[in-house]
Amino acid sequence: MRRFLVPILVVLLAAAIESALLPPLFRGAWRPGLTLVVASIWAHLTDIDGAIAVFAGGIALEAISGLPFGVIVFALMLGNGIAALVDRAPLPSAFFRATNWVAVTTLVYHLAIIGIQTLRGVEIDLATATTTVLIPLLLFNPLLSIPAFFGVRALIPRLRRVTRLR
Amino acid sequence: MNRSGNRSLFLPILLFVAGILLILGLSNPGLAPDNPITILLAPLQQVLRAAGNAVAGIFQGTSDTQVLRARNTELEVRLRDLEIENLQLREFKATASQYRSLLAFAVDNPSFGIIGADVIGLGIKACTDARTANPGAPSVGICANVIGSEVSPYARYLVINAGRIHGIREGMAVVGGSFGLAGRVALVNETSSEVLLLIDPASSVNVVLVGSRATGTVVGQSDGSLRITNVLQSDVIAPDDIVVTSGLGGLLPRLLPVGRIDRITSTDAQLFREAVVRPAVDFNRLESVLIITSTVGSK
Numbered sequence: 001m002r003r004f005l006v007p008i009l010v011v012l013l014a015a016a017i018e019s020a021l022l023p024p025l026f027r028g029a030w031r032p033g034l035t036l037v038v039a040s041i042w043a044h045l046t047d048i049d050g051a052i053a054v055f056a057g058g059i060a061l062e063a064i065s066g067l068p069f070g071v072i073v074f075a076l077m078l079g080n081g082i083a084a085l086v087d088r089a090p091l092p093s094a095f096f097r098a099t100n101w102v103a104v105t106t107l108v109y110h111l112a113i114i115g116i117q118t119l120r121g122v123e124i125d126l127a128t129a130t131t132t133v134l135i136p137l138l139l140f141n142p143l144l145s146i147p148a149f150f151g152v153r154a155l156i157p158r159l160r161r162v163t164r165l166r
Numbered sequence: 167m168n169r170s171g172n173r174s175l176f177l178p179i180l181l182f183v184a185g186i187l188l189i190l191g192l193s194n195p196g197l198a199p200d201n202p203i204t205i206l207l208a209p210l211q212q213v214l215r216a217a218g219n220a221v222a223g224i225f226q227g228t229s230d231t232q233v234l235r236a237r238n239t240e241l242e243v244r245l246r247d248l249e250i251e252n253l254q255l256r257e258f259k260a261t262a263s264q265y266r267s268l269l270a271f272a273v274d275n276p277s278f279g280i281i282g283a284d285v286i287g288l289g290i291k292a293c294t295d296a297r298t299a300n301p302g303a304p305s306v307g308i309c310a311n312v313i314g315s316e317v318s319p320y321a322r323y324l325v326i327n328a329g330r331i332h333g334i335r336e337g338m339a340v341v342g343g344s345f346g347l348a349g350r351v352a353l354v355n356e357t358s359s360e361v362l363l364l365i366d367p368a369s370s371v372n373v374v375l376v377g378s379r380a381t382g383t384v385v386g387q388s389d390g391s392l393r394i395t396n397v398l399q400s401d402v403i404a405p406d407d408i409v410v411t412s413g414l415g416g417l418l419p420r421l422l423p424v425g426r427i428d429r430i431t432s433t434d435a436q437l438f439r440e441a442v443v444r445p446a447v448d449f450n451r452l453e454s455v456l457i458i459t460s461t462v463g464s465k
Contacts (some may be wrong), residue, residue: 013319015208019325020214023315024222027450029390030319043177056185063203064211064314066323066352066360070184070191077184081177113320120192122367124320124388133319135297158407 003159007053008040014036014038017058029132033141036076036109037102041148043080044101044148045156054080067113075112081164095149102145106137120135189465208358211313212327219453241326250423253408256376308332308457313358322366322386324349326455329357333459339411339418342455346351346446347411347422351457359457364424364450365390370413373424377407384409384424384443392425392443403430403441419458 014035019067039057043050058073065072078120083104093135114124182189223232310332314325327347328334340361342348349369352362362369373384373394379409380401382394407427413420425443432440 010202012207013210016210016214016314018317019207019314020211021218021221024215024218031317035317047174048176051180054177055180057213060203060207061317063207064325064360065317065321066362066366067318067321068189068191072318074181074188077177077181081181084173084177110320113318116188116192117320117367124318124367128389129320153327 003046003049003156004052006155006159007039007049008056010036011039011053011057012060015064018061019064028136030136030140032144033109033137034144036079037141037144037148038075038152040080040083040097040102040105041145041152044083044098045152047150049159051080051166059158067117071113071116072086073121075116076105078112079108082108094097097144098149099142099145103138103142106141107134110134110137173243204358205354205449208313208325208327208355211325213311215311237416251409253423256408257410260376260379284405304422306458308334309454310359310457311335311454312452320388321368322349322363322449323352324361324363324455326359326361326451326457327357328394328457329355329359330402331356334457337417337460339422339458340420340455341458342447342452345423345456347418347424348447348449348452348455350418361455364445364447365392371418371424372412373409374412375401375403375407375427377404378402380439381412381414382439390449392445393431393440394427394443395438395440397439397441399434399437399439401439403439404428405429409443 018031018034022034026032035057039050039054042053046053051085055073056078060068061072061076080099080101083101086104087101115124117124126128190437233449248312268400308328310326310328312324313327326340336351336354338351340348340350347364349361349363349366351359353360363386364371364384367386367388371384372381374381375397378401378417380397380403382401384392384394387393394403394409405427409424409426411418411424413418423446425445426446428442430439430441432438
């Protein structure tokens with residue numbers, strides 16, 4: 001049970017940090033997608049618990065976002081779903097595959113939100129979004145995934161060990 | 167650790183569930199379940215926001231610069247107070263001019279029976295903090311702290327620590343800084359609310375230019391700027407003219423400062439005039455806001 005509960009709590013904390021702690025520190029158009037990175041790394045390294053972490057991360061972000069309900073959770077799930085498909089490509093190391101996973105998720109997540117917002121009639125300038133948000137995040141989120149990868153990878157065996165002892 | 171080849175179908179199943187939630191959410195815009203996570207996150211966000219502001223403050227400079235900043239802030243407040251006062255006087259002047267024209271019309275047409283009426287509601291003076299508000303003042307506000315910001319770069323919302331239990335309702339005007347319009351309440355939870363900022367691409371506010379009396383609509387842009395549109399070609403837009411809410415539609419009170427005209431972007435060939443508006447509120451530095459809960463004349 002702990003292997004499911006801990007990732008949920010971690011992504012909730014990440015969402016709170018992303019919404020409250022990071023805005024005063026990052027005042028530009030983009031802000032690190034901490035929840036996206038943590039949830040995606042979890043999904044990359046595990047199976048069911050990772051999928052639940054991504055879903056919980058999406059719901060947590062929904063709770064603090066003004067976008068219509070369902071947009072963020074869908075974009076996050078779609079990003080991870082496509083990242084799972086791309087992950088079949090033979091890459092040399094698990095670490096490199098993790099950063100690749102986060103980069104793909106970031107790209108799909110943002111394109112999905114832009115697409116849905118455009119369908120809703122909310123005009124988003126794609127060129128501005130690409131230069132001020134997408135490109136910085138495609139560089140920064142994979143960088144952020146490096147500590148997240150090692151942190152989550154160290155945590156997962158402990159959670160599973162506790163489950164087995166029970 | 168899992169290999170990608172033998173992943174279960176759990177991710178696609180949850181993606182399917184998310185798709186259903188998305189369809190439900192888009193087909194029913196009012197669907198925003200009173201999420202228990204917001205109740206859980208609100209106190210955590212409050213603590214983290216304070217920590218974030220504190221850390222940001224450390225990076226902003228030494229104690230000397232902080233003293234200078236405090237002095238600067240004080241002067242900015244005085245300047246904004248004077249701007250507000252100036253705005254009110256200019257508004258009174260413009261209103262008096264309109265009344266003079268109406269009076270002239272009435273004098274020139276003695277055969278007409280004429281009744282005067284405002285376009286909508288009553289004007290609202292710049293309100294002070296709710297705690298010190300004059301009971302006779304035409305508005306009542308609730309002060310709240312900003313505890314969170316929008317997590318998506320394609321929407322501009324704030325989370326504030328006042329909710330349904332504090333009397334907040336959807337649609338209420340939210341002012342910040344020197345009582346400039348910051349946005350309006352879009353979603354109310356039990357103890358927190360989400361504020362749709364003026365700079366959100368989905369935001370649209372009816373405004374009037376104090377100097378030229380031209381009316382238009384201020385809309386948010388995806389790059390976080392403000393733009394005034396729907397101004398008739400026959401109307402005049404001048405740089406530095408003050409933009410205030412017109413009150414048309416009845417959603418927002420009249421005369422809330424929105425900003426100043428920065429630069430005109432339209433050409434004579436376009437159907438309507440357009441300009442970039444410099445907001446009256448620094449949206450990146452909003453820490454406390456005031457929510458206008460009622461105005462005299464409103465129900």
